[in-house]
Amino acid sequence: MKMRIEHDSMGEIAVEDDKYWGAQTQRSYENFKIGIEKIPFEVIYAFAHLKLACAKVNYEMGKISEKKKEIIATVCDEILCGKLDDHFPLSVWQTGSGTQSNMNINEVIANRGNEIAKEKLLHPNDDVNKGQSSNDTFPTAMHIAAIEAIQKQLFPELQNMIDTMKRLEQENRDIIKIGRTHLQDATPLRFSQEISGWRNMLENNMDMLQKGIDSLRKLAIGGTAVGTGLNSFEGFSERVCNELSSQLTTQFISDPNKFHALSSKDDIAFAHGAVKALAANCMKIANDIRWLASGPRCGLQEIFIPENEPGSSIMPGKVNPTQCEAMTMVCAQVMGNDATIGFAASQGNFELNVFMPVIIYNFLQSVRLLSDALKSFRIHCVEGIRANEEKMNAYLHNSLMLVTALNPYIGYEKAAETAKKAYKEGISLKEACVSLGYLSEEEFDKYVRPEQMV
Numbered sequence: 319m320k321m322r323i324e325h326d327s328m329g330e331i332a333v334e335d336d337k338y339w340g341a342q343t344q345r346s347y348e349n350f351k352i353g354i355e356k357i358p359f360e361v362i363y364a365f366a367h368l369k370l371a372c373a374k375v376n377y378e379m380g381k382i383s384e385k386k387k388e389i390i391a392t393v394c395d396e397i398l399c400g401k402l403d404d405h406f407p408l409s410v411w412q413t414g415s416g417t418q419s420n421m422n423i424n425e426v427i428a429n430r431g432n433e434i435a436k437e438k439l440l441h442p443n444d445d446v447n448k449g450q451s452s453n454d455t456f457p458t459a460m461h462i463a464a465i466e467a468i469q470k471q472l473f474p475e476l477q478n479m480i481d482t483m484k485r486l487e488q489e490n491r492d493i494i495k496i497g498r499t500h501l502q503d504a505t506p507l508r509f510s511q512e513i514s515g516w517r518n519m520l521e522n523n524m525d526m527l528q529k530g531i532d533s534l535r536k537l538a539i540g541g542t543a544v545g546t547g548l549n550s551f552e553g554f555s556e557r558v559c560n561e562l563s564s565q566l567t568t569q570f571i572s573d574p575n576k577f578h579a580l581s582s583k584d585d586i587a588f589a590h591g592a593v594k595a596l597a598a599n600c601m602k603i604a605n606d607i608r609w610l611a612s613g614p615r616c617g618l619q620e621i622f623i624p625e626n627e628p629g630s631s632i633m634p635g636k637v638n639p640t641q642c643e644a645m646t647m648v649c650a651q652v653m654g655n656d657a658t659i660g661f662a663a664s665q666g667n668f669e670l671n672v673f674m675p676v677i678i679y680n681f682l683q684s685v686r687l688l689s690d691a692l693k694s695f696r697i698h699c700v701e702g703i704r705a706n707e708e709k710m711n712a713y714l715h716n717s718l719m720l721v722t723a724l725n726p727y728i729g730y731e732k733a734a735e736t737a738k739k740a741y742k743e744g745i746s747l748k749e750a751c752v753s754l755g756y757l758s759e760e761e762f763d764k765y766v767r768p769e770q771m772v
Contacts, residue, residue, distance in 0.1 A: 338405045338433075340425035340442060346418035352411035357419050357675065358682045362406045363398055364462035365423045368455060368539065369446060370394040371561035376448050379551055386445055389431040402426060410679045414665075414672025416456030420447070449550045451542040453580055453670055458539040460678040464586060465534050465568050467682055468527055468593075471689040476524055476596070479696050483517035486510075486703060494768050495620060495710040496717045503719045506768045509705055516606070519599040523592065530589030535568060541576030544669040583663035583671050586681060590659050593684045597652035600688065604646050604695065607703070608639035620710050624702035641699035648691040655680035714768055721747055723766045728756045 321332040326341035333344045370391055377387035396402050405426045412418050424442035431440045440446060447455075490509040497504040497512075540555025542548050547555075555572040562570045573579035613619035629638035658680050662673035671677075714720075721737040728736075732754070740750035748762045757765070 338402065338426040338429040339407075339422055340429060342418060342421040342442075343408065343425050346408050346412055346422070350409045350412045350418075352409055355410040355679060357406065357408050357410060357416075357422075358463070358679060359400075359403065359406070360463040360467055360682050361419070361459050361678055362403075362423065364459040364466065365420070365455070366394045366397040367462060367562060367565050368459055368558070369423060369427060371558045371565065372448070372450060372539075373446075374561050375554060375557040378557070379554070381448055381551070382445055385435070386440060389435050389439060390427055390446060392434060393427045393430045396430070397423075397426070402430065405430075410675045412675060414674060414676075415452050415670060416459075416674050417452035419675070420450075420452035420455050449542075449554050450539070451549075453543050454538040454541040454576070456674055457579060457583075457671075458537045460586060460674060460681075461534045461537055462562065462566070462570075463678060464589060464681055464685075465531050466566065467685040468531055468589075469567065472527065472593075472596075472685050472692075473524070475689045475692040475696070476520060476527075479692050479700065480517055480520050480524070482696055482700050483513055483520065486700070487513045487517065490705055493705050493707055493710060494714060494772055496713045496719070503717045505719055505722050506714060506717075506771045508772050509710065511772065512606075516599075516603045519603070520596075523596040523599055526592035526595055527589075530592040531568070533585040533588050535570050536573040536579065536585065537562070537570050538573055538576060538579035540572060541580050545575075545577035545580050547576065577669065580670050581666035581668065583659075583666065583674070583677055586677060587659055587663040590656055590681050590684065593681070593688065594652055594656040596688060597649040597684070600692070600695075601646050601649040604642040604649070607699065608642035611639055611642075618709075618713075620706055620713070622702075622704045622706055623699050626698055639699075641695050645691045645695045648687045651687060652684040655684045718747060720766050720768065720771070721751075723771055724751070724757070724762075727761075727765050732756050 320335040322335045323330050324333045324341040324344065325331070326345075328341075328345070331341045331344050333339065333341070339347075373382065373387045373390040373394075376382045377384060393402075406419075406422055408419050408422055421442065424446040427446045428440040428442040431446075432438050487510045490513060493509040494506050495509050495512070497507045537555070537559055539558050540547055540550050542550050555576075559570040559572050562568075607621070607623065610618055610621045611623045623639060623641075625637040627637070627640055629636040629640070659677050662677045662680075663671070665671060665673045718737045718741055721733045721740075724733045724736065728751075736747060736751045736754060736756065739745075739754065740747050743750070747766065748759060751757050751762050752759055
């Protein structure tokens, strides 16, 4: 393998000749062989947007030449097109500031840029990182990556699921079924009303996520090392935010307090809280669906769901609610990620949080998993839900909780007595009520009408 010699402030180090990274990346690559988790490409692409914006602003402010700006822009475009993916090898388990990932992208831009320019034009620190620090660029890239992931991955799949729920509501608007509270029989409702609860949960989550995005629009860029902006320039932060706003679909603003921006990760913890809330709702919906589909003969069996795979290696013909199970596992992972993010966000000792790589890794994993799970769950399960009207009707008319309709006519205590007698003797509510002498059959039929109880 052909090698070349790169150097940094610590001296020389050998790097594979076909790699565009430099000495600092190589040291990190060799020193942190921990796990298999790599800095996500969403972060790398966010960095590319940021370095492009910084180069344009540096040129406008007379800090770098037009040629340097153009070369940096060319390389950033290559990164955003995925052409240089092989040159970002670093582990999540590195320095907690993400310094080595910032230098990774600085070195790749510089070395690839010099190759394009056919001269040693760019320096990773002096040109590509001008006016910046790892301490303000990494949290900026985190916010960009988080917003882009929510908008481009999660929002579309969430909206698709909401639309599917709306269709199911319409299709099942005339079906009345028994409700359940505490896993026990309760009063009736329309199946469409039950579905509307699922749909509105997801709509509420959409609003929560948007509030999370609003909190992430504030960027740390311009704070440099500790928040003072040392070695940056007046107006740099605001100009970079404006440039990023023109590149992407979000209106970014400069965080008014850079000491907060560098040391606190409350904004991203808040945004992931909205992701966790979505996971909690998805867990509830998936569990509701697999309960309602339980059976086929010894469960509730109020709905039919698609049969996708054989469910057992020993029980022939068994089919399981596999999409529900996959979704609930994803939700459990997201909740675990939230615990990690919450703890990591608390570790902003003095002027810098040093848990940032694990925060953004977990955040992006949560968004990616939920996006994929929502799509899979919708296509392979929810879209194929069908009501078992026969079973729903049987449960409805056999339920003891229809007795609730009698409260205004015979009172709570007599109604309770009626229900308990029916349950104990295995007879209908009507039989129990009539035998107790509280109502006639005609009166019972007049008062206990499920369609008027929803």
